[in-house]
Amino acid sequence: MSTPTDIRGLTQLGHMSGLPANPDVPVLERVPNPHPGMHYVVRFVAPEFTSLCPLTGQPDFAHIVLDYIPRDWLVESKSLKLHLSSFRNHGSFHEACTLDIARRVGALLTPVWLRIGAYWYPRGGMPIDVFWQSGAPPEGAWIPDQGVAPYRGRG
Amino acid sequence: MSTPTDIRGLTQLGHMSGLPANPDVPVLERVPNPHPGMHYVVRFVAPEFTSLCPLTGQPDFAHIVLDYIPRDWLVESKSLKLHLSSFRNHGSFHEACTLDIARRVGALLTPVWLRIGAYWYPRGGMPIDVFWQSGAPPEGAWIPDQGVAPYRGRG
Amino acid sequence: MSTPTDIRGLTQLGHMSGLPANPDVPVLERVPNPHPGMHYVVRFVAPEFTSLCPLTGQPDFAHIVLDYIPRDWLVESKSLKLHLSSFRNHGSFHEACTLDIARRVGALLTPVWLRIGAYWYPRGGMPIDVFWQSGAPPEGAWIPDQGVAPYRGRG
Amino acid sequence: MSTPTDIRGLTQLGHMSGLPANPDVPVLERVPNPHPGMHYVVRFVAPEFTSLCPLTGQPDFAHIVLDYIPRDWLVESKSLKLHLSSFRNHGSFHEACTLDIARRVGALLTPVWLRIGAYWYPRGGMPIDVFWQSGAPPEGAWIPDQGVAPYRGRG
Amino acid sequence: MSTPTDIRGLTQLGHMSGLPANPDVPVLERVPNPHPGMHYVVRFVAPEFTSLCPLTGQPDFAHIVLDYIPRDWLVESKSLKLHLSSFRNHGSFHEACTLDIARRVGALLTPVWLRIGAYWYPRGGMPIDVFWQSGAPPEGAWIPDQGVAPYRGRG
Amino acid sequence: MSTPTDIRGLTQLGHMSGLPANPDVPVLERVPNPHPGMHYVVRFVAPEFTSLCPLTGQPDFAHIVLDYIPRDWLVESKSLKLHLSSFRNHGSFHEACTLDIARRVGALLTPVWLRIGAYWYPRGGMPIDVFWQSGAPPEGAWIPDQGVAPYRGRG
């Protein structure tokens, strides 16, 4: 059986909190990995990510999937949700914004491996997808497809 | 033709039984592998797994898929079903709970290879998936995708 | 052939504009109906509507479909998009918010008939849908289903 | 614009609570209808309802959809979720359980109209669905299909 | 709350039984309707019904959906499953077989309303579906589509 | 139980036969209706109907669905399949060909009600569908949708 998780350091859990004003407000937190010797994958899906276009101020939307293999830490899920919500009124290009999230989570966890897929909603009829991983995954780990269908227009 | 399975040791089969109180009550049983020399995969799907959140006591739900290549033993299917049902009133984190199941089945069967995929239902709009395998599968075995689509939000 | 649309009165078209601060800033505009004697239906779909929860300040998301049969006016589509975007930082209950949109568009257009379907994303695993129409549609008009599948959980 | 909702009477909101022991523990609460003069439909979906079989003690699962047209009251959504969770360790037949929920919500709200669809997961390969409504819906209201596909076996 | 179901008369429940030799062996049983005053629909789905062709002796397969509105009785689900299994080695034409089931269940329950849809698997590339109901359903009852897609060939 | 079908008059059954040269070769046959007093629907699906274009000689393809409510006769299914195959080298317009089939079957059976849906494959990117029924169906009969999705181009 796994060791009970130490939750004494968590500050976001157990009370309602508003949205952070922007992505530079520190909210990301971590908990110890309960099975540190096993190469398993944790997947988070944020289907309604939203930020602003830096040129026009119009809202942008994306479906984001984050996969990682933990080393010593797991990301605490409510703090990750708050961090993603902090982009709501922040302007950033699609390509820049996607990689910023990956770098921030990577710096917190120093995981064995990490990747991000960002599936942006179309503006002007032509969407952009962005895909990045920290390198080839470790031998013997199992990493399923993210399974998000590409955009098909109206058809 | 295969050898008839020896079922004299089975204690769960043939009478109705209630749910075990928790995952530490031993219910898992095994039967001899009828084709011990062939590297074939057995897949179980438990589409309505349920446990409790260790922090809030709220129910959690997952769709769980277990794949393994047997060595000398098969897991008896009704006892596996009972074992999974024993998590119904047990509190455990998603990551810990998933790997506990894999370790318990692995200890019973010492299979050639085993993997688990746990697809947890969203809490707060952002689900968690957990993927683990015991290592790279043996050469020449055929292991299809688990085929569970990632969460897509409402869309 | 239809009469050319008179676009002299439109103020949103042709220059980039930021988001209105809230739904009370007037942005909705209308253009003359090019086929005033025909009972046809116009459908708008806003798949990424977002507002704030009035109790917790957390973001809410909805997929909204608006159908109407015009009398003398059409709603100008860019102004409708801006109006819906004005809910981005506005707190309102699901039921109230949905009917507010219907009433605002109805007051602008006094259409022959109007309905709204709001398909809210789940919070806590249980979504809310809201459906309203101004009354039975006129005889002989053709009104297809909105075709949005109800929430299915993870399965 | 709608009147602000009076939330002073709500007792479940704002603090974490465990599961009620059974469906007789009163948790259902109501809030005033913000648009009392309009015949609109509110839909709740509980995709992971679970209770126990009264004969064998085995867990049962259902996907439940509840539609209603409010008169003076809305059901408060968190209390409805708690009420449904209270069936977790309660034994009841499919047909009885489904109608009990409908009657309980109906007694609280005295709505203009109400229906329930319960889509039970198969036991022994043959599922049961239960459908009930309080009568024909009022003229001119719009009531979309619940859109839950019948069971198809493995195919 | 509903009255507890009287299960003393049930003979199939609680012990394993083999398949009845043919549909004339009486196995269908009934239990009292727990909500006799409400016009609700109960749906059974038998996705793997099988019988034999009366001319060639080859196996036939069908997906069968049975809907009814109970009067005083519910059909006991395990006995219905056994009754349907009794066609396994019985020869009968598609049209005759489908209506025989409807008539047998109707004679047992004298329900308010009953219908059957039988979706036969193709022989020679061209399937047969059979649809029957006992008459128009009662006013105000809710009767969803059976939702079985017609055969599409290979495409 | 239904009366055994009298199959003595059937000439197509029980031996392999080639394709009829054209639709004027008489092959359609009928068998007595085993449940003559019940208004049930029989559906045939011919997913790979093929004929020739009368102008260019190129092959045309259609997916055809035939629904009817029998009076005294059922159409014998193998003879219907042969009749449909007889169009393989026959030239006919889409609209004419579809209604010819309906009229031929109608003349053989004089059914209570009959309809045909013909879903022709696209030529030049724009398909033609043809829909006809003999009149409004009888009160109280149950007639499901044919459920063939309209053409969507490549999308």
Add this chain to the structure above:
Amino acid sequence: MSTPTDIRGLTQLGHMSGLPANPDVPVLERVPNPHPGMHYVVRFVAPEFTSLCPLTGQPDFAHIVLDYIPRDWLVESKSLKLHLSSFRNHGSFHEACTLDIARRVGALLTPVWLRIGAYWYPRGGMPIDVFWQSGAPPEGAWIPDQGVAPYRGRG
């Protein structure tokens, strides 16, 4: 084996005609109805209709479905395809353009009944659908859904 094709001679291939310059060039033609006494529906689908926005000159795309019940005439399908292609470089609002097509075909055929559904691709994330019919369809005719799913954004 054949020799390589010399494509120099192919520019006259089939004496194909170019696109009409605009919708006012008369190309629509009609042929006699082969079954004038029967109320059947003919459906055309044009999945890649394209025109220009009258304000910005940008291309617009739509999926268009046209249904009608012929009186004395059928529309000749190649001429209808050419007519729809003539909108390629023509500027027109969505609502106006859709009804213009319906009126032009209606004037040519004076059909018993006609409807048009136009499903426009999104500009700025929010599509427009337009639905019109000439009135309630005649009693007893069969008119299936057009079956085009509403826009769902990226999800």
Add this chain to the structure above:
Amino acid sequence: MSTPTDIRGLTQLGHMSGLPANPDVPVLERVPNPHPGMHYVVRFVAPEFTSLCPLTGQPDFAHIVLDYIPRDWLVESKSLKLHLSSFRNHGSFHEACTLDIARRVGALLTPVWLRIGAYWYPRGGMPIDVFWQSGAPPEGAWIPDQGVAPYRGRG
């Protein structure tokens, strides 16, 4: 062009035959491979395989897909169908039954490569899949996925 197949030895073809009593009755036959030098794959799909549970006598159902690369022989398709039908009244465990089929076909054909996927319908809500292949497929051969989706419960 390929050599005409020698069909003189086939005994099942051309006359109607009943079902073999059990899998030990020899019915499997083979025909010469018309393209013996090419590594191509032949796939058979038996979507309605049925056998009996060796413990309870209840019917089991599976969807079975068989892929092989022929060496000198093809399996004759009608005889394979009869062989699979012979399990109809035969009791066998899922794992044993699946591998028995693979071994029987392999012994008849001594193919270059062979695999079997058996997708068993759920009993007690938790299905079993079995996957086996004779080894890694030969270099340069093309072997598509079997494409059968795993079980998802009701959802």
Add this chain to the structure above:
Amino acid sequence: MSTPTDIRGLTQLGHMSGLPANPDVPVLERVPNPHPGMHYVVRFVAPEFTSLCPLTGQPDFAHIVLDYIPRDWLVESKSLKLHLSSFRNHGSFHEACTLDIARRVGALLTPVWLRIGAYWYPRGGMPIDVFWQSGAPPEGAWIPDQGVAPYRGRG
């Protein structure tokens, strides 16, 4: 408005050619590859291929996908379509017929690489698929799946 089309003159429309009598009539043609130095894949899909069974004379149907990487030549698409149509009244086994097409196209083009997938419609409920390629594809080329789902029976 245009005058009704006189269809007497249409029999010469476009100098369309009839179908070749059988696959030995040479119709396949080729055009020069416009990008001879680039390893790209060209895919043709023939969704309605039809031939005759060599034993019974009944029609067979297949969905065929042909992929190749050109060297010096492309196949001319209209001639390929005519070649495939020439099998309409030709008898051939599934396995033989599929490989004949691949060999004929390969002889004309001597392509860098070629593969064929033939997805035959079921006869007697059990379909056959045939897959072949000329060898492993060249390094660095991109070859997507053919994406044709295997047969699923009725389910």
Add this chain to the structure above:
Amino acid sequence: MSTPTDIRGLTQLGHMSGLPANPDVPVLERVPNPHPGMHYVVRFVAPEFTSLCPLTGQPDFAHIVLDYIPRDWLVESKSLKLHLSSFRNHGSFHEACTLDIARRVGALLTPVWLRIGAYWYPRGGMPIDVFWQSGAPPEGAWIPDQGVAPYRGRG
């Protein structure tokens, strides 16, 4: 955090522009890569690409997906959209047109890797797909499938 993008050189952004007359009018522009040291993939989808057939002048349609790994530059998305629109009145073969786009974008960006998939709509019932990439992708990069289903005809 990423460096702000320098947008001073962009000429297409911020004012409405008409369509370029043909693909030789230079409109493609580029912006600096904000994360130049990371091997990530950018995907554009153009679901409604249209050009003209060089032989007949008829319109052709394609769904185009472009994937690349940037080196020093990103393509500016509005200029790419304009470039693709410039093919609207330009005649080109499918194979030639697809590769022209790939070469033009490649020359502007000199990316680490690039591929294009063009899924052309059927003419005469048989579509063409074209697939090309600049070579094998770099080790450790993550490149999801383009996920566009092949053509299936009407089925």
